[in-house]
Amino acid sequence: MVKKQIIMEKALELFAENGFEATSVQQITERCGISKGAFYLHFKSKDELIHSLIDQFMNGFIAEIERVVSEKPTEHLLFHFLYVTFSEFQQQANFAKVFVKEQVLSFNQELLERMHMYMTMLNKIVLSIVQRQFAHINHHMHLDILFTINGLTKSYSELFLIDNYAIDLNKLCQTIVEKVTIVAEHSKIPFITPEYLIKTNVHPTISKERLNELLSEVLEEIHEDPVVQESLMMLKEDLNNPNLNNTIVQGLINNIRANNHCIWVAYSYQQYLKDKANK
Amino acid sequence: MVKKQIIMEKALELFAENGFEATSVQQITERCGISKGAFYLHFKSKDELIHSLIDQFMNGFIAEIERVVSEKPTEHLLFHFLYVTFSEFQQQANFAKVFVKEQVLSFNQELLERMHMYMTMLNKIVLSIVQRQFAHINHHMHLDILFTINGLTKSYSELFLIDNYAIDLNKLCQTIVEKVTIVAEHSKIPFITPEYLIKTNVHPTISKERLNELLSEVLEEIHEDPVVQESLMMLKEDLNNPNLNNTIVQGLINNIRANNHCIWVAYSYQQYLKDKANK
DNA sequence: TATACTAATGACTAATTAGTCAGTTGTCAA
DNA sequence: TTGACAACTGACTAATTAGTCATTAGTATA
Numbered sequence: 328m329v330k331k332q333i334i335m336e337k338a339l340e341l342f343a344e345n346g347f348e349a350t351s352v353q354q355i356t357e358r359c360g361i362s363k364g365a366f367y368l369h370f371k372s373k374d375e376l377i378h379s380l381i382d383q384f385m386n387g388f389i390a391e392i393e394r395v396v397s398e399k400p401t402e403h404l405l406f407h408f409l410y411v412t413f414s415e416f417q418q419q420a421n422f423a424k425v426f427v428k429e430q431v432l433s434f435n436q437e438l439l440e441r442m443h444m445y446m447t448m449l450n451k452i453v454l455s456i457v458q459r460q461f462a463h464i465n466h467h468m469h470l471d472i473l474f475t476i477n478g479l480t481k482s483y484s485e486l487f488l489i490d491n492y493a494i495d496l497n498k499l500c501q502t503i504v505e506k507v508t509i510v511a512e513h514s515k516i517p518f519i520t521p522e523y524l525i526k527t528n529v530h531p532t533i534s535k536e537r538l539n540e541l542l543s544e545v546l547e548e549i550h551e552d553p554v555v556q557e558s559l560m561m562l563k564e565d566l567n568n569p570n571l572n573n574t575i576v577q578g579l580i581n582n583i584r585a586n587n588h589c590i591w592v593a594y595s596y597q598q599y600l601k602d603k604a605n606k
Numbered sequence: 607m608v609k610k611q612i613i614m615e616k617a618l619e620l621f622a623e624n625g626f627e628a629t630s631v632q633q634i635t636e637r638c639g640i641s642k643g644a645f646y647l648h649f650k651s652k653d654e655l656i657h658s659l660i661d662q663f664m665n666g667f668i669a670e671i672e673r674v675v676s677e678k679p680t681e682h683l684l685f686h687f688l689y690v691t692f693s694e695f696q697q698q699a700n701f702a703k704v705f706v707k708e709q710v711l712s713f714n715q716e717l718l719e720r721m722h723m724y725m726t727m728l729n730k731i732v733l734s735i736v737q738r739q740f741a742h743i744n745h746h747m748h749l750d751i752l753f754t755i756n757g758l759t760k761s762y763s764e765l766f767l768i769d770n771y772a773i774d775l776n777k778l779c780q781t782i783v784e785k786v787t788i789v790a791e792h793s794k795i796p797f798i799t800p801e802y803l804i805k806t807n808v809h810p811t812i813s814k815e816r817l818n819e820l821l822s823e824v825l826e827e828i829h830e831d832p833v834v835q836e837s838l839m840m841l842k843e844d845l846n847n848p849n850l851n852n853t854i855v856q857g858l859i860n861n862i863r864a865n866n867h868c869i870w871v872a873y874s875y876q877q878y879l880k881d882k883a884n885k
Numbered sequence: 886t887a888t889a890c891t892a893a894t895g896a897c898t899a900a901t902t903a904g905t906c907a908g909t910t911g912t913c914a915a
Numbered sequence: 916t917t918g919a920c921a922a923c924t925g926a927c928t929a930a931t932t933a934g935t936c937a938t939t940a941g942t943a944t945a
Binding site (some may be wrong): 348349475479480486490492493499501505506515516526537 | 629
């Protein structure tokens with residue numbers, strides 16, 4: 328399905344140029360040289376398109392980081408994390424532009440939640456890097472080190488948005504690692520408390536109807552993997568007629584989480600169950 | 607003109623809730639309990655409203671920072687800068703939300719330029735703080751210290767967006783000052799070169815027509831200050847029939863720059879002359 | 886009370902939007 | 916050649932938008 332990919336690429340171009348809200352489906356189809364109808368053969372709505380874009384980029388990005396982090400020596404984890412981050416930033420310049428410029432990508436609640444989930448995943452990875460590379464540092468400082476890394480990354484990535492600013496990626500990463508290491512070794516005032524990790528978990532309720540929709544959408548996409556497919560069907564069945572033991576449901580959720588297309592559904596399903604248990 | 611202020615406040619509320627593009631003039635007038643026509647008595651367009659909001663906030667913010675920076679002792683400049691920054695952030699939570707969430711506030715070119723101008727002004731202030739408070743540090747490191755300050759500020763201000771996260775403003779500022787000081791005293795790898803300051807000056811051409819419009823708009827607002835008023839009229843006349851000596855024009859531009867409502871026009875006029883000279 | 890003025894209204898236009906669907910085209914196998 | 920089916924088209928709808936303007940309400944002065 329190569330046309331779907333073309334739509335995604337051209338749409339991303341336009342989003343980077345004009346922003347998400349300001350880009351119409353008309354413009355997208357014109358740039359692709361296809362009709363409006365053809366667009367809706369591949370995407371249910373404009374929202375589904377942006378969801379796909381985020382999923383595609385973030386899954387690739389996180390997978391790449393996890394791969395690198397798993398195979399590099401502990402003492403250089405941060406460096407390699409930064410290197411991958413900035414490389415992706417450079418290669419996927421269009422996504423980076425949309426991402427940096429619109430930050431959390433408009434005020435659409437579900438979009439916001441989705442980005443929040445991915446950022447939380449990223450934060451967990453970076454925190455684990457901090458815990459390994461700075462294991463000798465007082466662990467009360469770990470969250471502040473995380474904030475320092477995030478801040479420096481954000482601040483220096485501004486350079487990528489300036490055309491023609493020559494960047495030596497290697498040196499840039501070294502600079503940041505140097506500063507983070509200095510802060511880690513000398514800073515004595517912890518500010519961020521662990522309750523930060525709890526309080527960030529904002530999870531507005533997802534309705535049963537919306538979850539049903541999400542499950543149906545994903546079911547249409549998955550054809551290759553019978554385990555994921557059956558797990559999805561069982562989860563859908565259990566959503567409408569709760570029957571299964573909680574542990575089994577958790578197992579099914581973990582089954583589907585392995586598939587890139589299901590990360591958001593898995594997350595939403597878990598939030599749904601959490602909300603239900605709280606009531 | 608109290609109604610204008612009400613519109614601005616209610617509009618800001620809505621922008622913070624739904625974003626700029628997603629908020630309609632209809633919604634704004636409904637929340638104010640006024641008619642659509644009444645809105646257009648105070649603002650030429652929706653764009654003019656957002657321009658006013660930015661100008662009002664940024665001028666107040668920058669004035670406050672300049673006041674504090676001018677009266678505090680050199681060794682605590684950074685602390686007081688941070689304190690003012692976060693205080694304003696807390697007090698003007700709505701503006702902060704729009705500002706943080708939409709970052710550069712949509713892709714409207716003029717809006718982008720306007721924010722860029724204010725950010726440049728802010729950067730200049732922070733750089734001057736760095737140059738004073740860290741005068742003893744190798745000045746090649748000054749720009750990197752600036753980036754460190756910006757990064758930590760961005761990163762830690764995330765905490766303000768989490769409801770109910772108790773923030774001890776004093777301690778927060780101390781934490782950041784501590785980290786910046788540590789970096790300043792130990793970091794040895796300068797990365798940012800002074801050409802960064804030049805390259806950030808992206809200034810897309812402003813047309814003579816648009817500049818005329820801007821001058822007319824501002825002229826309608828200014829009634830009290832005859833010097834500013836006459837300077838504006840002379841600049842407008844000279845724009846259409848260039849007659850005056852360059853030094854005199856510069857003086858006129860400096861006359862109007864003193865007035866809060868004219869900062870953007872002054873900036874635009876200067877950019878226009880620069881563009882013209884380059885051709 | 887009559888006049889003059891400003892402040893305010895809200896129905897209206899013209900443009901644009903996301904999404905639909907009856908119909909067309911192209912490509913197979915029989 | 917025929918028939919079946921999927922890919923694709925673009926005119927269409929219904930909703931929403933920014934901005935306008937003839938009209939009215941309210942108020943102050945003569």
